[in-house]
Amino acid sequence: MSEEFGASRLPVREALGILESDVLVRLAAVNYTDDDITRWAEMAATIEAADDVEQYLKLDRSFYLES
Known part of the structure; x- marks a missing residue:
């Protein structure tokens, strides 16, 4: 790495x-694939762009359940 x-x-x-x-x-x-990492990076960017707490929490939970 x-x-x-x-x-x-x-x-x-x-x-x-x-x-x-x-x-x-x-x-x-x-063993994570490049596609996994790319998808999670995109999810993280979406989370960071969330404009309200409810949306942020929903996206954040989805991220951690998937990863």
Whole structure:
């Protein structure tokens, strides 16, 4: 990953550790495809653009149930 994004390995390792500990990523259990990651990035952008709390919460829940 660090080579792919042109970053040092230590910051990438630390970031993955934080995500994994927050139950956002389970590296050993799931193999995500590029399509999955693209879809989730699009969902995240839609969530960030939400203009009211109800819409935000609905989209946020959908994101976490899918990912």
